[in-house]
Amino acid sequence: AAGIGAAGPISSLSKLQSLNGLLAIYKKQGPTSADVLNKFKETLLREAGVQNPNSRKRKKQYLKMGHGGTLDSAASGVLVVGIGNGTKKLSTMLTGSKKYMAVGELGKATDTLDATGTVIMEKEFEHITRLDMEEKLKAFTGDIMQVPPLFSALKKDGQRLSVLLKKGHQVEAKPARPVTVHSLTLQEFKPPLFTLDIECGGGFYVRSLVDDLGKALSSCAHVKGLVRMKQGQFTLQDHVLHEEQWTLQSVVGANERKNKSKLKKTMGIGSDISFKFVLENLP
Numbered sequence: 272a273a274g275i276g277a278a279g280p281i282s283s284l285s286k287l288q289s290l291n292g293l294l295a296i297y298k299k300q301g302p303t304s305a306d307v308l309n310k311f312k313e314t315l316l317r318e319a320g321v322q323n324p325n326s327r328k329r330k331k332q333y334l335k336m337g338h339g340g341t342l343d344s345a346a347s348g349v350l351v352v353g354i355g356n357g358t359k360k361l362s363t364m365l366t367g368s369k370k371y372m373a374v375g376e377l378g379k380a381t382d383t384l385d386a387t388g389t390v391i392m393e394k395e396f397e398h399i400t401r402l403d404m405e406e407k408l409k410a411f412t413g414d415i416m417q418v419p420p421l422f423s424a425l426k427k428d429g430q431r432l433s434v435l436l437k438k439g440h441q442v443e444a445k446p447a448r449p450v451t452v453h454s455l456t457l458q459e460f461k462p463p464l465f466t467l468d469i470e471c472g473g474g475f476y477v478r479s480l481v482d483d484l485g486k487a488l489s490s491c492a493h494v495k496g497l498v499r500m501k502q503g504q505f506t507l508q509d510h511v512l513h514e515e516q517w518t519l520q521s522v523v524g525a526n527e528r529k530n531k532s533k534l535k536k537t538m539g540i541g542s543d544i545s546f547k548f549v550l551e552n553l554p
Contacts, residue, residue, distance in 0.1 A: 283519055284319040287334060291355035293364075294525045295505035297513045298350040304341045307350060312336050314517045339364025339502065343478070345387045348499030349507050354522075363503065366473035368453065370501035373494055375481040377463040380491035383422040384478035388493070396490045401460040407487045408467075411480055412455045416447040420478050450475040464495065 298307045312334055316324035321333055339351035339361040348371075353361045377396035381388030451472035459466040469477060478494050485492025500507045512521055 282319075284321065284333070286523070287315055287319045287519055288355075290357075290522065292357040293339075293351060293353050293360055293503075293505075294522060295349050295351050295502070295511045296517070297507075297511040298342050298347055298499075299514075300345055300347045303344050304338055304350055308336065308338045308352065310514075311352065311517055315519060315522065318519055337361055340369075340473075342499055343385065343497060345385050345494075346497035346499060348497075349502045349505055349511055350499075351502050351505055367503045368501075369471055369473075369475075369499060369503075371467075371469045371471070371477050372458070372498045372500055373467045373469060373477045373481060374496040375465050375467065375484070375492045376495045377465065377485060377488070377490055377492045379463075379493055380482065380485065381493045383493075384420050384482045385494040385497070388422070392491050394490045396463055396488075396492075399462065399488050399490060401457065403488060404460060404465065404484070405457050407484060408455050408457060410487065411484065412452050414449060414451050417450045417476065417479050417483070418447045419474075419476055420482075448474065452480075455480075470501075 296307070296311055298304060302310075313324040316333060319333075335355055335358055337353050337358045339353065342348065342350055351361070351364045353359070376386075377399060378394055379390050380392040380394075382391050383389075452475065453470040453472070454468070455470075456468045457465060458468050467477075467481075469480070471477075477497055481492050481494045498507070505511070510525075512525060
């Protein structure tokens with residue numbers, strides 16, 4: 272939360288409005304990133320004594336806030352938030368490095384490429400070995416071309432593709448685009464489930480990776496669970512504020528805690544968060 276801080280016996284609202292910087296909050300499975308951001312904002316405004324914080328007009332009037340990149344509704348983990356002038360730094364979060372732990376399921380493909388969708392294909396997967404998967408993963412590491420999912424936050428004519436699809440509109444797939452995968456390792460292999468540690472750049476879709484991997488293995492696959500472990504310098508272990516910590520005091524103190532913690536720049540995702548943890552938090 273660089274730049275976040277306040278001093279002096281000023282009112283809660285004045286203190287809230289004086290905040291400028293970045294911090295990370297925890298997004299749980301289910302709500303959209305926008306829903307989580309709005310709830311975070313409303314919680315802080317209520318504490319500051321703002322009446323009817325749900326008012327869109329009031330939220331814009333009292334507090335400027337945004338997030339640094341959409342996390343799928345079915346996913347959980349790090350959501351970077353900018354407050355005040357910190358919103359100007361969010362573009363670096365969109366293009367910066369991210370780390371994920373993804374649990375995939377072999378043998379079933381869905382229309383959304385994750386567990387929220389409808390199964391549209393089933394194929395045999397018993398022929399796939401751990402060695403097969405590790406070998407195929409090599410082709411998805413480095414600078415690669417990737418087709419984004421149809422169900423995504425990408426827009427056509429100002430509307431998200433996922434919204435257009437839900438309204439019954441015909442949507443064409445976006446063309447393949449260059450993305451970067453810094454590292455990709457197989458953490459666990461217990462067919463039909465497997466878990467991947469992924470570090471990638473901006474614009475990368477884990478759902479597309481798992482779908483493409485299933486096809487490359489002469490089968491099919493979808494994402495069963497997804498956790499964002501790190502975004503930029505913010506890690507799930509060290510920096511996120513959980514919902515019970517969404518208070519003005521916690522937000523102001525986030526900068527101090529962040530400075531005290533040593534960033535794990537070479538952290539392996541699987542070191543602290545286990546395969547079991549992800550399975551226990553599946554929808």
